Amino acid sequence: MIDGNFSLKHILGLKVRDLRLSKGLSFQEMSEKSGLSMSYLSEIEKGKKYPKGDKIMVLAAALEVSYDYLVSLQVSKKLEPVISLLQSDLFKEFPLETFGLDPQKIIELVSQDPEKINAFITSVINIARNYEMRGEHFYYAALRSYQEMHDNYFKELEDAAEAFRESCGVNQDQTIDFNQLENLLKSQFDITVDRDSLSTIAPLRDLRSYYVKSNKKLLLNEGLTEAQQSFLLGRELAFQYLKIKKRPEETPPQKVYGFDAILNNYKASYFSAAVIMPESQVVADIRSVAALPKLNNQMLIDLIDKYAATPELLMQRLTNILPQHFGIKNLFFLRFVGTDNFSKYDLTKELHLSRAHSPHANGLNEHYCRRWLAIRMIKQLRATSRMGDANEIITGAQISKYYGTEDDYFCLSLAFPNISNPIESISVTIGFYIESNLKKRIKFIDDPDIKSRIVNNTCERCAWAECEDRIAPPEHIEKVRQQEDIIKAMEGLG
Secondary structure: OOOOOHHHHHHHHHHHHHHHHHOOOOHHHHHHHHOOOHHHHHHHHOOOOOOOHHHHHHHHHHHOOOHHHHHOOOOOHHHHHHHHHHOOHHHHHOOHHHHOOOHHHHHHHHHHOHHHHHHHHHHHHHHHHHOOOOHHHHHHHHHHHHHHHOOOOOHHHHHHHHHHHHHOOOOOOOOOOHHHHHHHHHHHHOOEEEOOHHHHOHHHOOOOEEEEHHHOEEEEOOOOOHHHHHHHHHHHHHHHHOOOOOOOOEEOOOOOOOHHHHHHHHHHHHHHHHHHOOHHHHHHHHHHHHOOOOOOOHHHHHHHHHHOOOHHHHHHHHHHHHHHHHOOOOEEEEEEEEOOOOOOEEEEEEEEEOOOOOOOOOOOOOOEOOOOHHHHHHHHHHHHHHOOOOOOOEEEEEEEEEOOOOOEEEEEEEEEEOOOOOOOEEEEEEEEEOOHHHHHHOHHHHOOOOOEEEEOOEHHHOOOOOOOOOOOOOHHHHHHHHHHHHHHHHHHOO
């Protein structure tokens, strides 16, 4: 990773290159003026070598600047954005190696054409400001990319979860409940669970959990379901068993955390899911369900009951298993949140494997297509909740046909109340791009009882004039067509 050592070595290299080029000197000419070899000069400019004082004095004389300027952090105006980025918390905290990126290669790339990199960085900063993208937002986007590049499957975490179960005497054919997980937390790591304290501290009442490291106590919100408790207990077991140090103590995270902590939080969540829903069991269950000729909406509820899992945990677990064991990689996961305000829905979590699936979360305040099953089910659940059935989980399936394309998706959705906030309902959806491999793997795809609906991303970007569910005009389409008319008219002028 780029660390504090970067400040001197790499800044010097960028400054030397900038000064050399500003004076129109080639490597050979610079070598002749300084008496330093061209290979040594190249290594200095790439940030690989930091010369001793006598050689810096020679460089300063050849470049006609003072020794003090060359060794200072002062840089020319055109290098300022590049240096600011390379000294920022983003580069200090972001584990480039995790993504297969060599920090040294990035420095060399920057040194090749700092003016173009300057323009690019300035553009990124301006876009981030326009969309109010803070550092933590970038890290969560990076985490999604990390999941997608691995098809959201991590064998080392699956193996660790299996080893943990075996070490605790729980075989892969057994399910595990929150009482067992709590006992393991106490017996293995001497951590006790407190379900009373959070509710007595007003600012913390909405937290689901908080780990007090000083007295080895896990505080859980008293309003959590048993399935939610299981997940949080399993995640705390992961932090302890995997000896993870950089982590959020609270759920959901309230502070700004670096990428390492966010990635570790994901790993602990993955481990928890793998402990609660063992890989071999889930694979067997999927095979049984996928072989059915007709869809049974109860099947997802049955799996939730079998593993005492939350609806979201079940769907997330499927995104781990399906790509690895069934070759189904063209899929996406979406989580929508909605209230009784049927004009607004928030896409709060998404994952897209292999293809650029829609919809995507955006900062444009557009209206997501109401023909998506996930949104219609939230509306249905809100109505059900107002009539007294607040704890119901509803399921559904739909073939979503993208308007104006050949893209069809098979979507499975679950909608359920938000226990932490009763005015909200949540839906989670897995969508599968329909292709020959999917039809071979999942037999009930061709069930004629599964309804098919035309969908799009947002109303503002949809040209389907006959849509009876539209709640906003196609403003984006209108702007695009106006632009096309302008270009066409200009071309007509010859």
